[in-house]
Amino acid sequence: MKEYLLHKPLLKTNFCSHAHDHTHEHNHSHFDARTTDKKILIVSLLMTSSMMIVQFVYSLLSNSLALLSDTLHMFSDVFALFLSYVAIIAVQNFKNKQKTFGYFRLEILVAFINALSIIVSAVFIIYEAINKLLNPVEIDAKTMMIVAFAGLLVNAINGFMMFKYANLNNINMKSAFLHMLSDLFGSLCVVIGGVIVYFTGIVYIDTILAIILSLLLLKWSIFLLKQSINILLESSPVDIKDVESTLLEHNEILEVVDLHIIEITNEMFVAFMHLKLSITNLDEFEDLYKKVSQILLEKFKIGHITIQPLRSQNEI
CATH class of the missing domain: 1.20.1510.10 (Cation efflux protein transmembrane domain)
Known part of the structure; x- marks a missing residue:
């Protein structure tokens, strides 16, 4: 399972903020x-x-x-x-x-x-x-x-x-x-x-x-x-403006066009977003996806994100 596509609630051992290589996929099979x-x-x-x-x-x-x-x-x-x-x-x-x-x-x-x-x-x-x-x-x-x-x-x-x-x-x-x-x-x-x-x-x-x-x-x-x-009622469990500000800290993200964050159950947050990006190929997008998913996981406990990339031509 990709690190940005968790389908189970997070546990405290599911994520951490110390520095190590996050390019690998995480193992989220911890004690329930x-x-x-x-x-x-x-x-x-x-x-x-x-x-x-x-x-x-x-x-x-x-x-x-x-x-x-x-x-x-x-x-x-x-x-x-x-x-x-x-x-x-x-x-x-x-x-x-x-x-x-x-x-x-x-x-x-x-x-x-x-x-x-x-x-x-x-x-x-x-x-x-x-x-x-x-x-x-x-x-x-x-x-x-x-x-x-x-x-x-x-x-x-x-x-x-x-x-x-x-x-x-x-x-x-x-x-x-x-x-x-x-x-x-x-x-x-x-x-x-x-x-x-x-x-x-x-x-x-x-x-x-x-x-x-x-x-x-x-x-x-x-x-x-x-x-x-x-x-x-699917109210956002975290501050939307705070998430938007965090996303815009990445130079590749020009604009947060659309953002929805919902809570399925405790410690199970899901985000869907349309982002206007300054990228040239899918490899750059994949790298950005991993960076965004990791920071949203660590800072906001959002374990499942879906990004729809938009360029000036409205395509990727």
Whole structure:
């Protein structure tokens, strides 16, 4: 594979900035972080599913809205983890000639769906919280604390695994981690709320904490939603003007006529450009192609470029 025609996301070992001869073709077959991510997702999925069932039963028994909201977060976690796992399976195993960049965009779709699911659950919790503020009910604080603490431990273990070993630069894993992190904070809020309710009898604190958590979730999920939408709308992941300036540093490039840069998935940038050139033959063009591809790779992490050369006669 030519060094300017990568069809897989870059890893940190895929490129470097130290000086050596770049005229050879690079070997890009490095360790795929998705293998580790997949194992983490399986473990997290099993642990979260089990805890979700336990929390749901006891949220009904304790009549705790905060615990029920935390259960809903866990359900959204299970859904998110499952989708993230399916996305990795598709990326690694599915092949289709019609999908020329593979199934990498599926990771972005999953992140988009995960962000939406967090927003929906957060809005629902706020609605229920307002309803309970108007119609307060008694809460079994002791049961609420015990179950929430167990959920806190599960979320803490899963969150630590993802933070320590998962590739959080990948938006798919980032969305799964966000779900896990939100549930971790949720469990923490429920535990704190249970302690306050147990010692003071102020049942409103349970509802107030649920609202605070939901607003925090909305903020994070909207940011993730914007990020995934930008990729789906093929917004440039790097500054276009900066790329144009870098290209024009080469004397052979007279004008950047047209330039498009898109992000297929994390660390997989693709550029298409029409350049007006001052060259006389294809050998010069090939040399320029190699120089441009190398600097775009090292400076902007663009691993796949296509150049349409233009001369004054509009030909090469």
